[in-house]
Amino acid sequence: QSALTQPPSASGSPGQSVTISCTGTSSDVGGYNYVSWYQQHPGKGPKVMIYEVSKRPSGVPDRFSGSKSGNTASLTVSGLQVEDEADYFCSSYAGSNSWVFGGGTKVTVL
């Protein structure tokens, strides 16, 4: 199982948008609509922000949105806020009761 590929970093000014990509294969991202995105602040456990490609759990601001095209999923954070500065990583179901994760992207709010 190979890790999903994410850019190591992304940044934007407050109010701007930032999009993070997550590239896998047809055996994971491309094969299932079970991509999820997690936010992690330093010293904290991860928090799910998006599940099943584009669904938001209760309590997650609608500034967070997800999409997928082929083997690549994306997370967009619109209207960046200071508190959005964190690490973000993606995950996908990979069949046979297994999951694969991305390398993580550090989002900086300039």
Added chain:
Amino acid sequence: QVQLQESGPGLVKPSETLSLTCTVSGDSISGYYWIWVRQPAGKGLEWIGRMYSSGTPNYNPSLKSRVTMSVDTSKNQFSLNLTSVTAADTAVYYCARRRSLAWYFDLWGRGTLVTVSS
């Protein structure tokens, strides 16, 4: 409030067994899937394996020969054993929960750093 807390030795010697426990508070461990994930410093997360509160676990093929997971419903804990560790097993280890019929992990621990060194 449901919480997960990883615990175990922070330092393990090479060739020995890494043993971690995840304690679930605020809810029953029964009826959910539980996973272990790890993250070496500066690297991405690696799925180690998952198991239901009862039943057969599934492990990452790359670790399968060294991993054992178990659930103790009486203690509301699930555990990870990783044998024959090397420096490559040094990482922050996380436990997390997945609800049945949900394809994501809705609850995570804060993680615990395990260093493999003599």
